[in-house]
Amino acid sequence: MSYSSSRFDPSDYPYIIGIDFGTTYSGCSYFYTEDSTGEILEITEWPKQRGAIYPKVPTASLYEANGKRMIAWGNDAIFKAQRPNNKDVLVERFKLTLDPNIASKATLPNGLTSLEVITDYLTAFHAYVLEYLDRVLGHVYQHSKSRYCLTVPAMWDDQAKATMREAAILAGIVSRADNPDRLVLTSEPEAASLFCEKKCDQFELEEGKRFMICDAGGGTVDLIVFGIDDNNGKKTLREITKGSGASCGSTFLDARMRRIFKTRFGEYYQDNKQAINHIMKQFVTVIKPQFENEDDEFFSMPMSLKLSEDELSEIGIEDGKLQISVDDLREEVFEPVVKQVLDLISDQVNQARKKLDAVFLVGGFGQSKYLQERVKETFESKIGLIAMPARGELAVVRGAVIFGLSPGRVSHRVARRTYGLAMDSPFDYIQDPAEYKYIAADGSVMCKGRYIVYVNKGETIEAEECVTHKAFAFYPQNISAALYVYDGNEVPPRYTTHYRVRKVSNFTIKMPFIPNAYTNQKIGATLNMYFGNTEILVEIKIHDKVFRSASEYAAHELEKISVPIDREEESENDDDDKPEYSFI
Known part of the structure; x- marks a missing residue:
């Protein structure tokens, strides 16, 4: 591509x-x-x-x-x-x-x-x-x-x-x-932040202020802290913390609620699944968003229950209603999930290192009254304002359009991982093991498989910041680079063979036709990598041609070789069987 x-x-x-x-x-x-x-x-x-x-x-x-x-x-x-x-x-x-x-x-x-x-x-x-x-x-x-x-x-x-x-x-x-x-x-919290940034004037947030986005949805909860910059009247957002999240959204409340119903119905559960689906719908649409930790809840049972009077009584159904106590709802359903969200918020507060001016709760789960109250009582001394913007469930999808209009609105991001390339380097007789040594064509003693880091985890990167690497290939072989990642917080390993270093991406560019170039001629290339966006982008310059590509990750079922759109100058000797040449 x-x-x-x-x-x-x-x-x-x-x-x-x-x-x-x-x-x-x-x-x-x-x-x-x-x-x-x-x-x-x-x-x-x-x-x-x-x-x-x-x-x-x-x-x-x-x-x-x-x-x-x-x-x-x-x-x-x-x-x-x-x-x-x-x-x-x-x-x-x-x-x-x-x-x-x-x-x-x-x-x-x-x-x-x-x-x-x-x-x-x-x-x-x-x-x-x-x-x-x-x-x-x-x-x-x-x-x-x-x-x-x-x-x-x-x-x-x-x-x-x-x-x-x-x-x-x-x-x-x-x-x-x-x-x-x-x-x-x-990212979802980034899109939500653009939606909320439009409301900053309403909440008196200006240049230098910091706010957290807690995007709590159905499956995932994502969080990040942004700072507001004002460059000549143009507001931009700067990531302050490394975004975090977990799968602890509102559907996990549903799973815990269903577990209570399974326990209550016991051996009668399988024969009454339709009735249980009916009361689950009551929980999802009415009780879950409005729960405030104050009253017991009563679920209206459908007439289709396949149960006798004694069995109804055994389960706890009276006058067609099943009662679940407020204590059970709080301790068995809400609190275990909400506690995970509070831990995520606490982690972001600690990363930010100083008091935040605001947190915006958005997403469907973000509209939960119980979650809102728990966030307020836990963090009101550490966060200036805890707000639930109107139509917060639409914050991400509307923010996506705002981002599409102006991707540059987020000026700085924090690297989630450590990124680097595999490169051969001069052999170090003290540090490098003998099995990594080889003699290059020019007689120099080299070490293979060195992990050369370009961006470290936690590093703040400008959105358009470019990391450049010079390389070459032998005409007309394709040009290929392999990107490696390290997720740890320690000093990155020295070699790509380390068990915690993973190859995550191949960037492959088909060698363009170069007039007067001969077979095995060394062709210089410049590799520019942009790590400051949601996706890693790579730009490769070969002679007067420029190619930009989103990465092709090893997990794909389909892996493609990039080809130029402009193909009228392609070489007649196009040989796809020739080996690709990796950057060294």
Whole structure:
């Protein structure tokens, strides 16, 4: 995926589409730059809503039994899965399979992979978005002139982010030949911060102030602290802390609530699953967002219970209602999950090292009254203002559009990991083991596999800061670089063979045609790496040609070699079987 860097012009894309791909619900906002109202709008009408108007659609897919064909998505998938005698498989919360902390424990049915399930969902989701925009914008809308911003959790690693880009390509959101800047990725708390930054005047936050975003959604909770800079009247945001997060969103409350119902119903649980699904819906839609740790809750049971009077009494159902005490709700359902969120906030407060001016609670779970009260009572002495912005559940999807309009609004980011390349270096007889030694063609004694660090974990990097490396290849071999990562907090290891150093990415550029170049001629190249964005971008300059590429991570099921868009000058002796040459 490479192209001439001069090809991308944001003014060619007047339609900005923000996609918040969530664990439980996904949303879409859009903006037309030539609309005089200057208003960001979100899609509130989704297929099979049955009269309900809600700005998000369930992140759910229905697959045929024992197969890999998706037969429904969103609301339709859930309705069809609930039909009597349904044999098809409902797949939900599949976004969590990309969480690096739990991915190894997450399994998908029917042999499906994360990439396949996410691609299937995004294909259907995006097809509906195009249909909707065609309908509401009419003849002025042109898909080819749309630019996209896709949000990802702050805690995701580079493989997970690259899998999302690959899924977006396979889903037809953008094409592989497109300039990577047509699809930008941003972290969910970063998008939310741009939404909240517009409200800074309302909360009297100005240059030099620091605020935390706590984006608590259905599956994940992401946090980060930003500082406000004002450069000649233009506000930008600077990351102060390394973003953190965990899978401890509101769906984990649902799981704990269902566990209580399982305990109460005991041996009668399996025969009354439909009734339990009915009272779970009461919990999700009514009790969960409004719970304030004050009253017992009573669940209205449907008439379809397959239980005798004695069995009803044994479970604790009286007059058609099941009572759950406020103590059980607090201790068994809310507090274990909320405590994880409080620990995450505490970690960010400690990283920031000085009192924060504000924290904004956004996301669906961020609207929970219990969570809000617990944050206030725990941190009111350490944080100046604890605020829940209006329509906070839309903060991420609206912020995605703001980011798509102005990616430069976030001026500095903090590196989540230590990044470097594998390079050969002069052999050190004191430090380097003998088995790493070799004699180069020019007779020099060299050490192979050195891990040369370019960016250290925790380092603050400007968004456009460039790390440059000079290299060469022998014409007409392809040019390839391997990126390695170290996640530890200690001094990085000396060699890429260390068990905690992982190869995460290959950047491969097809050697362009160079007039008058001869076979095995040494061709110089400049490798520029940009680590200050949500994704790592690489720019390679070879003679008068410039290629920019988003990384191609080893986790992809598909791995492609980058080729120039402009191919009229390609060599007639194009030999794909020739070995690629790695930077040294």
